[in-house]
Amino acid sequence: MKKILLLAALFATGFTVTAQVRVSRHAKSQKEILNDQYASGMFKSADGTIIDVENENVQAYFNILDWLEGRVAGLQVFISRNGTRVPVIRGSVATIYVDEMRLDAGFLNSLSVNDIAMIKVIKGPFAGAIGNGGGGTIAIYTFRGEDEEEED
Secondary structure (H helix, E strand, O other), X not given: OXXXXXXXXXXXXXXXXXXXXXXXXXXXXXXXXXXXXXXXXXXXXXXXXXXXXXXXXXXXXXXXXXXXXOOOXXXXXXXOOOOOEEEEEOXXXXXXXXXXXXXXXXXXXXXXXHHEEEEEEEOOOOOOOHHHHOOOEEEEEEOOHXXXXXXX
16 A cells, blocks of 8 residues: 555655646747847846847838837837937937847937847836836837857
8 A cells, every 4th residue: 555655646746846847847938038149137127028129121221210100009109309309208318228238319310220120119117227217118129249150
C-alpha cells in the first residue's frame, strides 16, 4: 500500500512540474521581443502600444510624428507657429523620449525616420516622466550599432 501511495505522490508531483513548464514556455510576439531588446527599466514595464517601425513604410515621411498620426488612437499632431510638430494624446501634450532621453519635439525634425527601430506610445500617466507624464509619452528607439552590423 505504501508503494502505491508513493507512486501516486510521485506521479502527481511530476504532473505538476510538467504543467508549470508548459505554462512558462509561451512564445513571445515580435513586439515583446522588440520591447525586451530596446526598452529598459520603467519604459520596458510600462503598458503601451508598440510599433515595429523597421517593418513599416516610413521613408516618405520627414517627421515620424506625421507618420504616427492616425495610427495610434487618441494621438493628434499639431503644428506650432515655428513649424514644430507637437504630439497631443487625449488632449494633453505628450512627453517625447528618444532612446529614453527626454527631448524637445523639435529634435524629431532632425531625426531620420530610417534610423528608428521601434516606437512605444504610453497613453496614460507615466511615472518615468517629469510631472508623471500626464499627457502620455512617446518613446522612440533608434537602431543600435550592433543592429546595423547585422543588417549588412
